[in-house]
Amino acid sequence: MKWFYGIALLIVAVLTLFPLILLSKDTAERHSGAIVYHCTYPADVKSIDPATCGDDISSIIQANFFEGLYAYDYLKRPVEVTPQLAAGMPAVSDSGLTYTIRLKPGVLYHRNPCFGKDPTGAHPWGTREVHAADFILAFKRIADYHINTGLAWAFIAGRIAGLDDFRESSRLYRIGDFSRYDRPVAGLEAVDSLTVRIRLGKPFPQFIYILAMQTCAPIPRELIDYWLTTENNGHGGRRPLPVHERNPEITEPGEAVGTGPYLLDLMKRKWKIRLVRNTEFRPDFYPSEGQPPSADYPGDSALGLLADAGKRVPFIDEIDYRYVDEQYTSWMMFLSKQADVASIPRETFQSVVRPDKQLTDEWAQRGIRLARFTDPAIYWIVFNMEDSIVGRSRELRQAICLGYDVESEIEVLLNGRGRRATNTVPTGFKGHDEAGDGPYCRYDTVAAKGKIAEAKARLNALGLLVKGEIPELKIDLSDGPDAIREAEFARQQFGRMGLRIKTIFNDWPTLQRKVNNKQSQMYMMGWVADYPDAEDFLQLYYSGNIDKGTNNSNYRNGAFDSLYERIRVMQDSPARTTIYATMIRMISEDCPVMLKYEPENFVLYHDWVGPMKQHPIGYGFFKYHRIDEAKRKAEGGGS
């Protein structure tokens, strides 16, 4: 009998201890003892291919190794575009149709097997300089029918001459047939190896902001020929991959060949990402000019943000990202000094941040600092203008705007992390101040009641009242963690106005489907600015965009449309800002959306992290950050 129990014990021991061997390879940590920045991210990285980059997390990660022609200046506010791989701002022809861009010479790609072995033998792999043709290849990939391009294509569709035809003809090719990238595009020309000329179909003043997205990062043709056309043959070499098995998108870390300050060393989906410094990064320097002091800002100099002016970047050797889904866990990691930065969970917010939006003393004493920034976004309730009740009755929409206590919502639901939006364009954008506050963007219960009476009268005339009362309204929400509280608050607010309302929870795909099919009467949504131009918010009300899918309120206004068609080809000028103001006032009057708030974000960081400035739109600023490793060790932080 003894042998039976002996074997049983042995089996239990093996089954219990096998993870130590099975997982040892995956968890092997490799810190070179260098300066490391530890950070967590709450949602998975969806893509490491610039052409398919469409969400925030992917952009944050990609901007470290892929760089575009232009970028945003780190410190200047209002935000400004600055050349990155381009040598200077583009030379735009008088018609506004041709952009000629010279590139910086001598910018090298990351060393990669796709360039072959290094001829000097100093490094294992070779590299080469960035050429104009690489940018053209990048645009072609964005236009490629077979690549799930996401946002990048939405911005240049119908803009560059010949690119839409390219997309149509790329349909004719099989997914794995990359000879389609040899087809010429009329509007994209490599004048010489360092000059790109782009020709637009019609003027597009916001094009410079599109060029500032890293979705247009240059792609070397060798990447496609090596990584996407061949596969590992198991003996350290490559063998050709049959056409029907090829994938046109970049999916593995080794394939992400960029020019950025960091290399994608390790990427395990939904687990961890590691970026290491590119030792051959081109000379790039910390900005020497910042934002001057003003009424509500002490100035970059006073905050220590210019201490590194003129020094060569990047400063940090390694960036260690960990995927942490639960906010509680990432908060605990911050408190136990394993993470350098964290956002504040709602439960602890009151004890961490004072009502005047500064850090409480006990937290400041722990060596923790607070950074505050406003997102260029507005959250609102969208009215379906094609709905018979809310669409037909302007008074009802105005009444809802007057009767909804937005300030209270910001206090109660957001801990004060936001400010009331006063017109349909965020603060700081040109046109916002000129247009002034919307007449209905305030909390006024008396006026609201008056408007409801008017609304009832009009709906009565249209025969839409049910038993003499406004019929029950329906509002759709997406099911986030706060959805229940939002719904409760909305019900309370509408109830106070005397309106009956039903709240419907949907998961994200269902909500999108309802919105696209115009089945939703009202829904809660928001819009985050893609670029720092009010046109990004005004295009949401252009009737031509209803079919395109960005105008989801189905708002139609002929006067607005003709103004929009004028400004969409105008460069920035006082005249354009005046027209912006007129258009914004039209929206403020018609209320196709009920404006809620512009979100404010609070981020905590330990004092061994150098001063940081959050950028509202751009990405790729990790190269400017500093970590004091000695200080971290002294305070007992994780290595």
Add this chain to the structure above:
Amino acid sequence: MGRYVIRRLAQAVVTVFGVMLVTFVLFRVIAGDVSSAYVNMKLGAEAKLAFNEKHKLDRPEILNFHRRLVLTDRSQGNFMFSVADSGASKAARALELHLAPYQPAPGRSSQGLTMAGRLVFNLSPTTPLAKMTDRKPLTAPANQSALPPFLVITLSDGTRLAINLFAVTTCGDLARAINGDPANRGRLVASISRWTPAKLFDSQFFWHLYENITFSGRSYATEQSILQTIAERGKFSLSITVPAMALGLFLAMVFACLVAYYRGGFIDKFTVFVTVLGMCIPYLAYMLLGQWIMFNIAPKFAAGLASPAAIYVPVAIAVVAGLGGSVRFYRVVILNEINKDYVRTARAKGVPLPAILFKHVLKNCMLPILTEVISEIPFLIMGALLLEKFFGVPGLGDLFLTSITSRDVPIITGLTYFTTILYVVSLLLTDILYAVFDPRIRLQ
């Protein structure tokens, strides 16, 4: 025995087929339009069509009785062509012509390029054109100077065929118009696709079946194949559940034996109290408490897998949380055995209880316990969802949960299918084990 096994395997096939049918109905039909989760709405309807086409979501659901209007290039693939509309109309999009894979074959006679229209039920030459264009009939405008909807097919040598869609009313008319156009010269042939019985199975359900059986499904979100996903993430899930099960079983048996030995005494009563208490505390409380303790003692092990040893934190929590229920269960099993006549006889004869326990009782208990353990094996691979989420272990359970909310259908169906196969096999295995080890049982 052999016939029994074969019959059970046949039953297993039917079971698995039934499971796949049910998961198909649940996730494809009820989940609805998946493309909106993966295709940015700013890209418009075309991108949605492309997505649906790529993932075969444009096919009919169960069986395919549909046909298409097909344009075949008879010029040996020498001319590439494209289809466009006259700008004012959206005729080309209305017909939803989309392309089969094009094979450029220099120097080799290819099969020619085929462009296929959308699938229409019972398409025949007399089918009205309105049926193909999304059921909105193309009515000629009252104002004759408005551009009529032309369907323009351009061959790469510049030849243009312009078909006036107001002049054709049925599908057959359209085919004749294309074939008879003088500019065509026999290079492009329009016809209705031939319908063969094999076509019947070109439907979403049978593709779903095929993808599952061959494990060739790819995630919508990451394009990673299901096999690779299981291989990569399964080992993390197993690293939590297998040690948890092994250790939990071992400890539970030890405690249960102790309790059976001291039956009726203080230890027995105390253990019963503690186990019931353990069962009442919610799982989430164990996790939060465990994580909080770890953050205060050894923060490096509290979340994320810093080193392989960190996996034992969630394992410990799983063991402790499950111990209450297991001990109670095994205690009952062992006590049942101890109350049997042969044990009473042995005790009466003076054999000490530990000897009886280890020599006889445990052996007889082992079979039901073992078969229960084997039937739990299929669910090990899915891991402990909550533990993986909280401790940052990149396992399959967490992936399964997020796939459901993000509608990543291939992952959901692939994992369900995998679990079904394991489950069916393990059921068969337990029955065989029973027959082998228990001479009283006869398999028929």
